[in-house]
Amino acid sequence: MIKLEGLTKVFKGHNIPAVKDLNLEVNEGDVCVLVGPSGCGKTTTMKMINRLYEPTGGKIYIRDEDVLQMDPIKLRLDIGYVIQEIGLFPHMTIYENIATVPNEKQWPKDQVKEKVDNVMSLVGLDPDVFKNRYPSALSGGQRQRVGVARAMVSDPSIMLMDEPFGAVDPITRARLQNEFLRIQERMDKTIVFVTHDIDEAIKMSDTIAVMKEGQLVQHATPSDLLSAPADEFVSNLVGRNRSIKRLHLIRISEILEDVDRAPAIKDDTKEEEVKKRLDESDLRTVIVVDRDNKLKGVVGVNDLKRKTGEVAGDYYQEVSDTVTDDATLNDALSVMLEIGEGYVAVVNEDEKYQGTITLGDLLNVVREES
Amino acid sequence: MDQLLGMAFDVFRAAGNGIESIAQAGDRGIIAHTIDYISRRSDLILELMLEHLWLVVLTLIIAVTISVTVGIIISYYESFAQTVLGICQVLMVIPSMAMLAFMVPLFGIGFTTGVVALVLYSLLPVVRNTYTGIRELDPAIVEAAKGMGMTERRILFKIKIPLARPVIMAGVRTAAVMMIGIAAIAAYVGAGGLGELIFSGISRGHQPMIIAGAIGVSIIAIAFDYLFYYGEKRFSVEGSTREGN
Ligand SMILES: Nc1ncnc2c1ncn2[C@@H]1O[C@H](COP(=O)(O)OP(=O)(O)O)[C@@H](O)[C@H]1O
Numbered sequence: 373m374i375k376l377e378g379l380t381k382v383f384k385g386h387n388i389p390a391v392k393d394l395n396l397e398v399n400e401g402d403v404c405v406l407v408g409p410s411g412c413g414k415t416t417t418m419k420m421i422n423r424l425y426e427p428t429g430g431k432i433y434i435r436d437e438d439v440l441q442m443d444p445i446k447l448r449l450d451i452g453y454v455i456q457e458i459g460l461f462p463h464m465t466i467y468e469n470i471a472t473v474p475n476e477k478q479w480p481k482d483q484v485k486e487k488v489d490n491v492m493s494l495v496g497l498d499p500d501v502f503k504n505r506y507p508s509a510l511s512g513g514q515r516q517r518v519g520v521a522r523a524m525v526s527d528p529s530i531m532l533m534d535e536p537f538g539a540v541d542p543i544t545r546a547r548l549q550n551e552f553l554r555i556q557e558r559m560d561k562t563i564v565f566v567t568h569d570i571d572e573a574i575k576m577s578d579t580i581a582v583m584k585e586g587q588l589v590q591h592a593t594p595s596d597l598l599s600a601p602a603d604e605f606v607s608n609l610v611g612r613n614r615s616i617k618r619l620h621l622i623r624i625s626e627i628l629e630d631v632d633r634a635p636a637i638k639d640d641t642k643e644e645e646v647k648k649r650l651d652e653s654d655l656r657t658v659i660v661v662d663r664d665n666k667l668k669g670v671v672g673v674n675d676l677k678r679k680t681g682e683v684a685g686d687y688y689q690e691v692s693d694t695v696t697d698d699a700t701l702n703d704a705l706s707v708m709l710e711i712g713e714g715y716v717a718v719v720n721e722d723e724k725y726q727g728t729i730t731l732g733d734l735l736n737v738v739r740e741e742s
Numbered sequence: 743m744d745q746l747l748g749m750a751f752d753v754f755r756a757a758g759n760g761i762e763s764i765a766q767a768g769d770r771g772i773i774a775h776t777i778d779y780i781s782r783r784s785d786l787i788l789e790l791m792l793e794h795l796w797l798v799v800l801t802l803i804i805a806v807t808i809s810v811t812v813g814i815i816i817s818y819y820e821s822f823a824q825t826v827l828g829i830c831q832v833l834m835v836i837p838s839m840a841m842l843a844f845m846v847p848l849f850g851i852g853f854t855t856g857v858v859a860l861v862l863y864s865l866l867p868v869v870r871n872t873y874t875g876i877r878e879l880d881p882a883i884v885e886a887a888k889g890m891g892m893t894e895r896r897i898l899f900k901i902k903i904p905l906a907r908p909v910i911m912a913g914v915r916t917a918a919v920m921m922i923g924i925a926a927i928a929a930y931v932g933a934g935g936l937g938e939l940i941f942s943g944i945s946r947g948h949q950p951m952i953i954a955g956a957i958g959v960s961i962i963a964i965a966f967d968y969l970f971y972y973g974e975k976r977f978s979v980e981g982s983t984r985e986g987n
């Protein structure tokens with residue numbers, strides 16, 4: 373789908389090339405992550421693909437078409453682009469920001485409106501709430517969502533994303549990553565994704581291209597990269613805790629069915645039954661859900677002692693955080709550490725309870741994989 | 743405020759000895775005389791005020807059009823920019839009397855000469871502010887626009903100019919206030935306006951005339967400054983919700 377051949381860029385006045393003889397092929401529907409230390413030429417490579425930078429040498433093909441022969445404006449209109457600094461237009465509303473490409477393509481107004489509303493919902497921004505706001509009134513995470521929405525509003529088959537989740541805290545980043553992977557599963561776009569964070573690379577990618585000083589060091593699936601790093605540089609990059617890194621590669625949903633754990637109780641369960649279920653539980657706690665299987669909270673032994681009502685719904689404790697079933701095991705681990713518990717409740721997109729996983733479950737996975 | 747003072751300085755310098763003698767003589771009757779003069783010649787004063795206003799507005803429109811265009815062009819040609827800004831700088835530091843005198847052999851005596859001189863005079867603030875307003879935009883914003891496929895033309899009109907507008911407007915305000923003062927001096931080359939009152943007042947030693955002219959110029963300057971101040975404030979109120987990305 374995207375093919376780079378001997379791609380080279382030497383900036384004016386520099387004698388060392390920023391990108392040197394880069395050969396890379398990205399298959400249709402794949403997420404290829406360019407990873408490497410700051411200044412290794414990731415952004416430069418990406419900007420050559422949409423011709424913000426003209427290559428000094430080499431070729432770029434998209435669907436076997438020579439990019440360097442194409443009209444740059446047309447090329448860019450058909451490639452979704454998320455720039456490293458987000459670059460929202462501060463004088464335009466969120467709606468106007470996202471509508472940029474459709475407006476450039478002169479789509480009819482009602483079609484633009486429909487698409488903008490759709491893509492805003494897709495990235496988790498309620499159109500009615502955010503449409504008329506200006507970027508300055510948004511949090512960092514919300515701005516990054518707008519940046520992504522703006523890049524994908526016209527449904528381009530190719531997207532270039534330069535550290536799209538770079539400027540937010542780790543928890544928000546994990547959430548944005550998971551949401552994006554969920555979207556990508558449906559959209560199946562061909563994506564070149566830049567990051568300097570190897571964990572993010574492992575999590576987001578179908579293939580990883582490791583770069584060093586402008587050159588490609590290794591291009592492999594994340595699993596192969598972890599098990600067979602090409603050289604010292606790559607093995608240093610992936611680090612010593614390779615088995616823990618594998619937690620990035622596994623989704624919670626993949627292990628949830630193998631976890632054998634007592635099911636949750638309904639919020640109208642009486643004391644006797646709660647006691648019985650607590651005794652059976654390996655966690656000394658039991659999850660409480662409502663009639664629709666929505667997560668309410670958790671009851672521990674102490675809650676039962678100090679109970680303030682007849683049924684579990686009267687005295688459960690709320691949980692401080694949950695994970696979704698499409699999150700990775702590593703996300704689950706982060707949340708457990710964050711909330712200081714040895715377990716975390718798993719919910720799906722609609723907040724329905726799916727199960728609980730524990731530190732022990734994660735340990736088992738690490739043990740099996742290594 | 744300092745622009746206002748600068749303007750007032752220009753007017754009083756033009757009025758020169760006349761004003762000074764008033765201050766020194768401490769002539770108590772002068773206020774009564776001036777009021778009397780103004781009420782008698784209100785038609786003439788009003789007409790000259792309108793003429794003055796027209797000179798300023800016309801010049802401002804021409805100057806802003808030229809300056810913004812030049813500012814935009816040099817924002818694309820960095821090497822060119824310093825030269826152009828240098829020329830504008832030189833034009834501005836030429837004393838106003840000298841500038842007007844230079845224009846006379848080229849354009850004769852009259853309104854046109856005044857307009858041309860004033861335009862040349864007021865290029866710098868707007869050219870410079872347009873140029874820096876555009877150059878100092880966050881490059882990420884411009885790059886995002888380019889990367890999404892906007893043409894350079896669209897980027898200019900949809901992104902660069904709107905974002906640089908507050909800075910450009912500040913330049914226009916400076917130019918306008920400066921122009922009102924110098925326009926009074928332009929009467930010297932027959933451009934009309936309130937300067938006529940001042941100059942003939944000086945030559946005839948008719949103090950109420952000088953003062954009436956100075957008051958008229960001041961009113962126009964204050965009105966303009968207020969107008970811009972008000973406009974900028976509205977912009978920045980809007981801007982506070984808009985900027986700070
Ligand atoms: N526009 C530019 N002009 C000159 N040098 C540049 C430019 N952009 C990047 N470089 C240089 O090219 C190298 C690679 O930069 P970049 O591609 O931005 O790295 P990365 O995105 O991997 O952090 C760096 O040494 C950087 O200084």
Ligand SMILES: [Mg+2]
Nearest residue numbers: 414415416456
């Ligand atoms: Mg970069």
